[in-house]
Structure formats: structure tokens, C-alpha cells
Amino acid sequence: MQNRRVQPGKLKKGKSTGQAREGEEGDCFLKVNVESTGQAQKSEEGECLLKVNAESTGQAREGEEGDCFLKVNVESTGQAQKSEEGECLLKVNAESTGQAREGEEGDCFLKVNVESTGQAQKSEEGECLLKVNAESTGQAREGEEGDCFLKVNVESTGQAQKSEEGECLLKVNAESTGQAREGEEGDCFLKVNVESTGQAQKSEEGECLLKVNAESTGQAREGEEGDCFLKVNVESTGQAQKSEEGECLLKVNAESTGQAREGEEGDCFLKVNVESTGQAQKSEEGECLLKVNAESTGQAREGEEGDCFLKVNVESTGQAQKSEEGECLLKVNAESTGQAREGEEGDCFLKVNVESTGQAQKSEEGECLLKVNAESTGQAREGEEGDCFLKVNVESTGQAQKSEEGECLLKVNAESTGQAREGEEGDCFLKVNVESTGQAQKSEEGECLLKVNAESTGQAREGEEGDCFLKVNVESTGQAQKSEEGECLLKVNAESTGQAREGEEGDCFLKVNVESTGQAQKSEEGECLLKVNAESTGQAREGEEGDCFLKVNVESTGQAQKSEEGECLLKVNAESTGQAREGEEGDCFLKVNVESTGQAQKSEEGECLLKVNAESTGQAREGEEGDCFLKVNVESTGQAQKSEEGECLLKVNAESTGQAREGEEGDCFLKVNVESTGQAQKSEEGECLLKVNAESTGQAREGEEGDCFLKVNVESTGQAQKSEEGECLLKVNAESTGQAREGEEGDCFLKVNVESTGQAQKSEEGECLLKVNAESTGQAREGEEGDCFLKVNVESTGQAQKSEEGECLLKVNAESTGKARKREEGVLG
Template identity: 70%
Template sequence: MGKARKCEEGECLLKVNAESTGLARNGEEGECLLRVNAKSTGRVRKGDEGECFLEVNAESTGLARNGEEGECLLRVNAKSTGRVRKGDEGECFLEVNAESTGLARNGEEGECLLRVNAKSTGRVRKGDEGECFLEVNAESTGLARNGEEGECLLRVNAKSTGRVRKGDEGECFLEVNAESTGLARNGEEGECLLRVNAKSTGRVRKGDEGECFLEVNAESTGLARNGEEGECLLRVNAKSTGRVRKGDEGECFLEVNAESTGLARNGEEGECLLRVNAKSTGRVRKGDEGECFLEVNAESTGLARNGEEGECLLRVNAKSTGRVRKGDEGECFLEVNAESTGLARNGEEGECLLRVNAKSTGRVRKGDEGECFLEVNAESTGLARNGEEGECLLRVNAKSTGRVRKGDEGECFLEVNAESTGLARNGEEGECLLRVNAKSTGRVRKGDEGECFLEVNAESTGLARNGEEGECLLRVNAKSTGRVRKGDEGECFLEVNAESTGLARNGEEGECLLRVNAKSTGRVRKGDEGECFLEVNAESTGLARNGEEGECLLRVNAKSTGRVRKGDEGECFLEVNAESTGLARNGEEGECLLRVNAKSTGRVRKGDEGECFLEVNAESTGLARNGEEGECLLRVNAKSTGRVRKGDEGECFLEVNAESTGLARNGEEGECLLRVNAKSTGRVRKGDEGECFLEVNAESTGLARNGEEGECLLRVNAKSTGRVRKGDEGECFLEVNAESTGLARNGEEGECLLRVNAKSTGRVRKGEEGECFLKVNDESTGLARKIEEGECLLKVNAESTGPPLKGVEGVC
């Protein structure tokens, strides 16, 4: 026989099932359906099997049905047709469809959309048909829509407009366009470009218009672009820059150049050379740059190449390898090099040196490799040499020894050193200092050794100097005097002091404060003297200041106002107050409370005013607070809530309560129990709540406990376990149980039975366990029995078979 319980109408309904663990409530037929779960909050209803499943939620509007765990998940919607299952939040979301096989999860509308697939990992959303398609991926941002297989492919992008389809990797790539007819595939940017044609076989890529054109071939390596027929021809080469067109064989040849105006045709290597001119009549051939030059002349005997006027000039010499051009005398000079772009001119040996640049203005001369480098400037006085781009930068100085490179103004600065790897730039003296590093971004300047160190940052204002790695760290400040070193971000912060030994790191003002110690782990900040003290900890939030040893102790709090000092663990705790005179030590929150006294020996803790009071004792475990003498007495207990006062032994006992009005005294455990009343005459003792009740009488032998009036009644018996109260005779009866809430009264045996409820109206009686159950009603016809809460519910029916439990109102 199970235990009955009250339902919504204040009575226990018939047919309560033994498996029920939750609150009973009316069902749709006016009776409590079987198997109501403790977690159920809504109104129960018949399920598919004619019984209520566990965990029905108040928001549920549809028919309950079995979930994957054999229970009804929360929030089942009336439109749901399939088997419910746990969602991401451990509850079933609305509108779960029968085809759904995966975990339910919130959709964009806060409900579970239909047909969520087991492989789905992302947030579901409405599709074109108003339902969630299968396999929605976490990366998906756009509207879901049906794919060719009737399911939503993974990774649908918000910009997608057409029907999705499987890609090369079996998933839908982003940005599939409505015009797309072929298989989607990854583009060069990792997304499916728009307008992929069914005949496409190669990897798609962005076109001139930012979209993939039709019929991109697998051999294509360059940017796709529209052809003359409005489609991307096959085999477009990466080096092609112009509009493609059909060739002699009906396909686009590789490397078609933008300037080409005539029909593309095979060159000597079987491919279409770049820049074929309409006036060309012979077979094209590769030039020095791998492209066809315009208007190749019959007299030409060497390799064709572009001239300055966009045509191949006559009399190209066999030894010429570069682009030809008119010379000073109006003819092409011998031995013009391929990289030459400017007007040819006589060199120091009476011939045109190789690789003369168009921007060159001075007389050319032999370089390190026996040839003239590009862009030799008139001011150049030293030997020309190769730059990073393979050309001679302007203004190369005779003292330069390293490889030249472009500077901030597009010219080479004087005195570039061989070790330099970065961009040259003007120094403080208007010249390029030696050894500029590639990562340098700011203006270079002389260092300690009279040369520029590597990696000088734009914000640097002071003298550069060697770092720990033998290079100049970024952002060296003018006030820095010590050796710089790498910071947390791999750069030197401003104002590194000579005494600094640790890793530099950002300060509160975004600069490295002076004197950062190697043991420092946190963000540095200015101290009282305007510099960072050693050993600043990551947790520190306040102003750093000198400690007793002349260094900044770890973990100084922003609220600290006094001089810091070493604590128990050898570090400064947070919030050290100026009045503190004793040794700092850890508080309950791991910080140093304010106003620690020299006589304090125990662990400090926050007081009522949020600060530590003087003379906290090691045994103290509770919150410190002001005593009658205005100081924190020793041995304050964690459970103490009131103002402390001297006790019999002249010290504060543990657990002093705010309501206490009398003198504190030792309890049975040698401590002052809470709430000692001035009228108490006997020895105090712990109560049910671990505190002393008021007015404890000498005759009391049992545990003290709260009475209805908030005081300990006289003659409490040792066997009593519940809250005492006045009885019919105006005194506390023996053996009052803890759950009893009503007036105590004699039972059938002439004593107060345990667990009498305040709402009980009839005479109490023994139950199945031989004790009185709470709330026994006159209408009860069946045997009283225990329920889950240990009390007897009203009107227990004889047909009840399951264990009773509390109803909606918390009663039977």
C-alpha cells in the first residue's frame, strides 16, 4: 500500500502510483495520473500509453509521450509529433518532429525546430519551408534550406540564396548562389563562390566581379574572369591579367595578358603568350618575361621583348637580355639588361651598363656584381649594390656596407649596415643608423654603442640600447636607464630602470614602470615615488609603494593606504591600512585586512566595517567585529553575529550572538553559546542550531532548542529532538519532536506523541511506525502512514497504493 498525498483541491486523489516522486496534482480527467515526477511543474495529462510521464513542464501544451530516457521531457509542444528527447539545456524544446534523431536545441525563435538531425551541431533555425532541416552546422549563419538530398547541408552562409547541395567534402560551402547548377566545392578563400556551373571540374575561385564564373577547369590556377562569350573559359592561368578569349583550338590559352587585342594562338611552347598584338602576323614566341611582345620585326634575330613604346625596337642585339629602349643617341644600346626600365645611357666604360632603372638620374657605374643596379641616385657616392627588391635604392652612401633597401620615403638612407634586415628609415641625425631590424617601425637613433639596435619601435623616445638578446627591444623610453629586455608582448616597454631584473610588462599607463623585479608576475604600475617597485603580483590592483625592505610586496590592493610589509607567506596581502603596525597575514579572502595590530597572532578577516580590527587571535575563525572597548577581542568565532564583549575569563568567547544581553560565559564545549540571556541561571549549552537559547533553566537535561516565543522553555527533556513549545498545561512536555509545529497535547498514552502538526484537529494516534503523524484529519479512514516528508497527509484513502507526498500547496 502506497502513501497518499494531497492534490490541488487539498485532498489526495485515488490511484497514486508507487513510482511517483513529484508533487501530486489534478489531471485532465480530474484525477492524479500515474508516475508524476518530482521535477514536474505543470499540469499533468494522459500520455500515449494513458499515463502521465515524468517531468512534465508547466509550459507543455501537447500530448505527453515517452522520451529517450523513458520519461516526458519538459516543455513538450502541442505541435510535437515525434519522440521527445533531452536538449542542450537538459529539457525538450517545443515542436520536436518525429523524424528528429539528434539532440534538440534552441532555435532562433527559442524553440526546437522540426527535424533536427543527430549530426547537427549548431543552433537550428527556420528554413525556407518554415522547418529546421537536418544537419545544421554550428558555423551556419543564414536561412536553412532543402538540399538536393532533402536535407540542409552543413555551413550554410547567410549570403546563400540558392538551393544548397553537397560539396566536394560532403558539406555545403558558404555563399551558394541561386544560379549555381553544379557540385559546390571549396574556393580559394575556403567558401563556395557564387554561380558555380555544372560543367566546372576544378577548384573555384573569385573572379573579376568577386564571384565564380561558369566552367572553371581543374587546371585553372589563376583568377577566373569573364570571356568573350560571358563565361569563364577553361584553363585560365594564374599569371593572366586580361579578358580571356577562345584560342585556335577553341579554348582559352594560359597567360593571356590584358593588353592582348588579337586572337590568341599557340606559341613555341604550345601556349598563348601574353600581350599578343592584333598586328602580329607570325607565330608568337616567348620573350624574356615569358610573354609575347607587340609588333615583332622581321629583322629581329634575338629573343623578342617589349620596347619603351610598347613595341619591339629594331636592332636588338644577341647579347641583350632585358627590355630594349631608345638610348641617348636615339638607338638601342648593346647589352641592355632585362630588369632595365629607364633610358639607357653610357656608363663609365662607354657602354650601357646592365639593369639601369627609369628613376635613375645620375651616371651609372659598376656594382658589387659588376653591373649597375636600378635607381642609382645622383647623390650616390659609394659602390652600388643590390637592394631587397633586386634594385639599387637611391642615395647609397660610401660608408654603407650592407644590403640596401627601401626606406620610409622610398629611398635608401646613408650608412645601412650589413646586419640590417628591416625597412631603412631616417635617424635622428637624418641618416639611416646601422643594424635596423625588419620588425622596427619607429624612427631609428644612435644607441649606446653608437649604432642603431634591432627592433626600434615608433613610440621609442629615448636612447636605444642592447637588450638581453643583443638587440634593441621595441618602445624604449627616454627616461630608461637600464638594460632593456623583452616584455610580455615580446617588446620592451617604456621606462625600464637599471635595477630591473625581471621581464618587462605593460603598466597601467601602457608603459613599463621602472625597477620591475624578476619575480613580478602581474601588471606593473606607478608607485608612491613614481616608479614601480620590485615583485609586483598579477593580482595587484592598487598603487605600488615601498615596503619595509624597500621593495613593492606582491598583491597590493587598490584600497591599501599604508606602508606594505612582508606577510606570513613573505608577500604583501591586499588592503594594508596605514594604521597597521603588526605583521601582515592572509585574510579569509586571501587578502590583508586593514588595521592589523602588532599583537595580532591569528589569521585576519574582514570585520563589520569591512576592515580588520586590532588584536585578532589565532583561534579566531569568525568575522571580526568591534568589542565593548572598541577593539576586536581574541577568539571570535565564525558563527558570532553580535557585538563581542569580555567574558568570565576577561576575553571574548566564541559564537557571541547579536541578541545576547548578559555576561558571556563558557558553555559545555568551553565556548560562549549564541544568544545568552541575562535571565539565564544555568550553564549554557549548544542548541539544535548550535547556539545557546535564552533562559536556560537548571532543571533542563536535554539539548536546548528554540521555543515558539524564541526562548528556551523550562524542563526540556533529553529525548526531545524538535522545537519546544508551550503545552496544554502551559509547560513544555517531554519528547517533543523536531517536526512538530502545533500545540503540544497528550496522546492516547497520556504523553505528547512525536511530530504533532499545528493543523491537526483530531486526537493524535500511533501510526505504522508507532508514532503520531502530522496533520491527522478526522475524515481519515485508513491507517496513518509516513510520507516522503515524514508527515501524515489529510484524508488518506484506503485504495491508495503508492507513497503519499506533498501536493501543490505543500500539504497532503
């Protein structure tokens, strides 16, 4: 070798002024680093960095295996886009200046991050983040599985909304600036947290926290199951009220500043603890502590079972009066200084003995002779068991009101002229039937019919268990609203004139059927049919579980859309007149079938059929798992393209009329089979068959691993060139008619043997003899291992550049005036 020192006359002939590009093994640096001033592009194995970094000034793009960086990073100035396997980052980061987007497997980041400047959107599996983050500047949204974040985070500047499974956070966080709301399963946070600035409201299952926390600034309220915290905690600044099951804490803690009151089961804490500053009153079962402890400062009175401590201990300073069972010690001992009156069982001595000088009125069992005998001159009223005759018979001239057990007939029949109201057990008929002229309201157990039927003239409302019919049927003239368990039919049927709405369990029919004139909307469990059927005149929509039919069927005149589980059919069927689309699980049918007149597109799991079948008139395309059929089958008239896993069949079969191409795993069939009429090209793993078979009419070329058959076999009529591992047979055999050149490992036969008539230049391992021997008449340059003497020695009169392994000295030393490039293994001479 001669001329080890570069002559001054040879300096500055090329356009590359920066550091030499580094590659690990068998890289093909064809006209790559000519115009690039940044760091050399690095890849691990078999890269085909063709005209990639020509205009890129940013950090080099890195890929792990078999990446095809064709015209990818040309205009991108940000961090290189990284993916794990078989990515086809085509024209992706062209206009993206932010952080590179990461995907785990087979993601097709086509025109995704173009306008997004924030953090890259991350998803776990098969995401098709198309045009998602285009206008989002905040934190990237995260989803676990198959989420379709279409136009979601566009206007949200706060923390990304997180959910566990199949969330359809559509237009949710658009105006929310606070902490993201979290839900466990299938929550539909529609317009929920818009005005809330406090901590996000958390619930365990199927909560529909609609307009709940809008004005609440305190700690979020927690409930165990199916709680409907509607307008609950708005004005409460203290600790959230907790209950065990099915509580309807409506306007409870609004004015209470003390410790939250606890109840065991089905308690109705309405305006209870508002004025009480002491310890909360505790009872064992079914207490109705209404305005009890408001003025009591002493120790709370205890009762054994079903006690009604109404204004009991307010004025009493002595020992509390004790009785055996079911006492209703209402204002009993307040003014009595003598010995307490005794009764056999469950007596309620309310101001009984205060003004009575005669013998106490006796009844068989558990009488509550409240101010009964004080002004009554007639015979004492008798009750069967535990009756509380508080001011009952005073003004009543008719028959005494009778009930079966433990009645507290307080001021009930005073002004009632009709038939006495009957209740089965423990009913508290406080000011109930006073103004009601119709049939008495009946309930089965523990009803608190307070001021219920006061203004209702229709049929009495029935409930099975623990219903709180407070101001419910006041303005409703139709059939009473019926529900099975724990209904809180508050102000529900006030304005509804149609058929009553039915729900099976824990339904919160708040302002639901107000404007709906059609059939009532039915659902199986936990429906929150809020303002749903208001404008729908067609058939009611049915859902199986936890569906949130918010403004869904408003404009749809066809059959209701049905799905199996957790559907969020938001504004879906608004414009669709055809058959309803069906999905198996967690499908987000957002604006899907709007323009499609054919059969609904079906997929097995987590499909995001967004604007898919809009223009397709043929058979629906099928995919096995997590397929993103975005604008796929629009122009294809043949059989749908099928793949096994995570296919991103974007604009694939648009122009292909032949058989669909098949790939085993994570194939990106982008514009592949468009012009090929022969058999589809098949490869084993991670193939990027981009524009490969377009012009090839012969047998498909086969490669063992990670081959990039880009424009390879286009003009070759002979046998395909075969190599052992990681070959990049780009434009190799195009013009060669002779025997293919053989190399041991990782050879890049790019335009090698085209113009050489002599013996091929041989080297020990991984040679990339690119246009080397074409114009060189002298001795070939020797390198220790894997040198690529592409047009190297042609214009260089100095010492050949030497490297230890796999160098691709492409037009490197020809015009380079700087120091030889250094790399990990070996130093260029």
C-alpha cells in the first residue's frame, strides 16, 4: 500500500464534512452520508440505509432488526423513531419534531405523529394511532388494550385519561384541566370531569359519574357498589360520607361539617347530621335518624332494634328512658320529673304522662301512647303491637289507624279523612297521607314514605325494598315507576307522561324519561339512562350490561344497535339507516357505519372499525385480533385480506384484484400487492414486502431471515440470488446475466457484478463489493474482514482505508479530507 498520508491537493473534494458514519456489520452506505452533517446513522444488522440520511440533520435513527429505513427520516429533526420488530416506518416521521413514537409490535405509524409535538403515544398491542395525536400537546394518552384514541385528547391539556380496559374516552377530557379521572371497568366518562378541579372521583364498578363532581372541591366520595353520587357532594367540605351498600346520599352532607355518620344497611341519611356537632348516633338496623341529634349535646341514646329517635333526647338531662324493645322515646322524658311509665313491650312514652293525671293508657304490647290520653276523652286507641299513637286520635273522629307492627303513626291521621294507610313493618308514616286523597301508599319493608304522596293524585308507587320515595311521584300523572331493588326514583317521573321506565337493579332514573314519548328504555343492570331517550322516537335501544346510552339513539331511526358488553354507543347510529353493527366485546362503534350500506363489519375482539366500511360495498373484512381496518377495503372488490396477528392492512388491497397476500407475523402489507398478478411473496418473519412484487412476474424470491426484497427481482429473469443471512439483495441481479456472486455472510451485492468482467473481488467475510472492481484496474484493496470497497480506490491515491470488520467504505475516502472515521471495532486507516 502506498500514499498513507493524504495529499493536500486531494482535500475537500466531497460534500461530507462531518464524522464518518459508523455501522456494525455489513452496512450498505450508498450515497447516504453525502449531505448529512449530523451523527452517522447506526443500525445493528443488515441495514439498507438507502438515501435515508441524505437530508437528515438530527440524531441517527436506530432499528433493531431488519428495518427498512426508506426515505423515513428525511425531514425529521427529532429523535429517531425506534421500534422493536419489523417496523415499516415509511414516511412517518417526515414532519414530526417531537419525541419518537414507540410501539411494541407490528405498529404501522403511518402519518401518525406528523403534527404532534408532545410525548409519543404509547400502546401495548396493535394500536392504530392514526391521526390521533395530531393536535394534542399534552401528555400522551395510555391505554392497555385495543384502545381507539381517535380525536380524543385533541383539546385536553391536562394529564392523560387512563382506563384499564376498552375505554372509549371520546371527547371526554376536552375541557378538563384537573387530574385525570380513573375508573376500573367500562366507565364512560362523558362530559364528567369538565368543570371539576378537585381530585377525580373513584368508584369500583360501572360508575356513571355524570356531572357529579362538577362543583365539588373536597375529597372525592367513595362508594362500594353502584352508587349514584348525583349532586351529592357539591356543597360538602368535610369527609365523604361512606356507606356499605346502595346508599343514596343525596344532599346529605351538604351542610354537615362534623364526622360522617355511619349506618349498616340501607340507611337514608337525609338532612340528618346537618346541625349535629357531637358523636354520630349509631343504631343496629334500618335506622331513620331524621333530625335526631340536631340539638342533642349529650350521650347518644341507644336502642335495641328499629328505634326511631326523633327529637328524643333534646331536652332531657336525666338518664335516658330505657325500654325492652322498639322504643320510640319521642320527647318523653323532656318534661316528666316522676317515675317513667312502664309498658309491657316497646312502649313509646312521648309526652304521655306529662299532662295526664289519670291512669296511663294501657295496650297489650309495645304501645307508644304519645300525647294520646292528654286531650282524648274517649276510649283509648288499641293497636296490636308496638304502635306509636302520637297525636293520633286527638283530632281524628274516625276509626283509629291500625297497623301490624311497630308503626309510628305520627301526626298521620290528624288531617286525613280517607281510609287509614297500612304498612307492613316498621313504617314511618310521618306527614304522609295528610294531603293525599287517593289510595294509601304501600310498601313492603322499611319504607320511609315522607312527604311522598302529598301531592300525588294517581296510583300509589310501589317499591320492594328500602325505597326512598321522597318527592318522587309528586308531579307524575302516569303509572307509578317500579323498580326491584333500592331504587332512588327522585324527581324521575315528574314530567314523564308515558309508560313508566323499568330497570332491574340499582337504576338511577334521574331525569331520564322526561322528554321521551316512546317505549321506556330497558336495560338489565345498572343502567344510567340519563337524558337518553329524550329525543328518540323509535324503538328503545337494548344493552346487556352497564351500557351508557348517552345521546345515542337520538337521530337513529333504524334498529337499535346491540352489543354484548360495555358498549359505549355514542353518537353511533345517528346517521346509519342500515342493519345495526354487531361486535363481541368492547367495540367502539364511533361514526362507523354511517355511510356503509352493506353488511356490518364484524371482528372478534377490540376492533376499532373507525370509518372503515364507509365506502366499502363488498363483504366485510375479517381479522382475528386487534386489527385496525382503517380505510382498508374501501376500493378493494376482491376477498378481504386476512392475516394472523396485528395486521395493519392500510390501503393494501385497494387496487389488488388477485388473491390476498398472506404473512405469518406482523407483516406490513403497504402498497404491496397492488400491481402484482402472480403469487404473493412469502417470507418467514418480519418481512417488509414494500413494492416488491409489483413488477415481478416470475417465482417469488425467498430469503431466510429479515430480507428486504425491495425492487429486487424486478428485472431479473434468472434464479433469485440467495444468501445465508440478512441479505439486502437490492437491485443486484437486475443487470447481471452471469452466475451470482457468492459471499460468506451478510454480503450486499448492490450493482456489483454489473460492469465487472473479471473475477469477482473476494474477501474473507461479509464483503460489500459495490462497484469496486468496475473501474479499478489495479490490485483490489485488501481489508481484514468485511470491507466494502465501493468506489473507494477509484479516485483515492492514498492508502486505502482500513477497518477491522464489516466496513462499507462508500465513497468515503474519495472526497473526505478529515481524519479517518473511527468505529467500535477497528479504526479506519
